[in-house]
Amino acid sequence: MINICLFGASGKMGKAVISASEDNNDVNINNFIVRETSDNLNKDVGDFHFGISSENNFESYPSKDFDLIIDFATRDHIEKRVEVYKTLKKPLIFCSSGLDESQMMHVKNLSDDFPVFIAENTSILMSLMKEAAIKTKKILAERNYSLSINEGHHKDKLDIPSGTALTLCDALEIGSEAVNSIREGDNESFHEVTFSTDYGDQLHIKHSGKRRVYAVEVLNIAKWFYQKPKNLYYMQTLIEDLHE
Template identity: 25%
Template sequence: MKIALLGYGKMGKTIENLAIEAGHKIVYKSGTTSEIGKLEDAEVAIEFSTPEAAVSNILKCFELQIPVVCGTTGWLENYSSVINSCKECNGSFIYASNFSVGVNLFFSINEKLAKLMAPWKEYSVSIEEIHHTEKKDAPSGTAITIADSIIAQSDNLERWSLESKKDHSLRISAKRIADVKGTHTVTYESDVDEISITHKAKSRIGFAKGAILAAVFLKDKKGLFTMQDVLDL
């Protein structure tokens, strides 16, 4: 498979190494100041750039009929317009706030737990996410995905809020600590006990493997897909 890497930071380099080990070919890669190869030669693009660059990268791929796997977060205010462009161009697109197989299993566990906890009003729920100090957006896209799933199962929660507790809001605490790859914890607490589930990433390899798996899935397909489609969850 011929892959374009849009974004050549730590994640892009990890994806490159794993993709080559798996027998794929990197035909194009672009960073903030340089580009190598021809985007038009790619059979699929993997986008891990910056919030500022993601939308233009995705739209360019749609125009070239190149399927896009996007893991960049922080640009979702433009999500609807990107989806519309994908449909207009008859493109192919997978966006995920997190491509790790373990995290996507965690998403399913979180949804199931939220359904179980919804009738028990004595429990309050909160989310804590911890990432490395270089991460630009807060809360993480993964935390937002977790929060949205909990809110969808609740008849009391209407939104999430960062740090401060507001009426009808799910509190997300975002911490930045050097060299933390990503830890997410959901906690339900009452006066008598506490229930928590946690996913802790040990390296970027899990994210990179999931992105490559998604790219293999998306190649030669048309339409909008999710990691739930990729993993048949």
């Protein structure tokens, strides 16, 4: 059993991860972390998310021993969280998005002391979609075409474009101005890369998923990542390891 400390436990993804863990016999979330200034601090986790009382409360610092950290908190106060991670010295699966380059570098530098897995998007299918887009661009290198990205998330998502969309931009070597962002609804997200030729031919490569997808996948990552040696890991690292 892998005991997990969940940062961002009162958020929508926190709720999804907690729910998914109930159906997974290999993991157990035993620390539910929120900001020390959060209105949800000390509230009952089960009652807050599911209307059922539990033995767990939201805390600002872990009170029980655990094996690894999953961070789905927002980018706010990331510098303070990095200092907490330095103190805890536990393997970290970092899923927050919207960080600037300097903030992300602070997170990556933690891998000098303990394992760090960077996963702005935890879906393996999303990673495969990115690889398909990269391969398509290489094949079309000698053709005249345009390239654009459409992405959509729930109305409360803070970063525009999404971290995943910016990762796609980097992988495809295009600027963020090529991204069209939609913020509406409450749950399902999507990313779509469109290749268009000047003679009317189009290819759409699309991934979509609801919160439960990313929650189930991050727990799968946890099982793979648990007890890995000190290093910096990405979704591509996992895929290459699983499919050697």
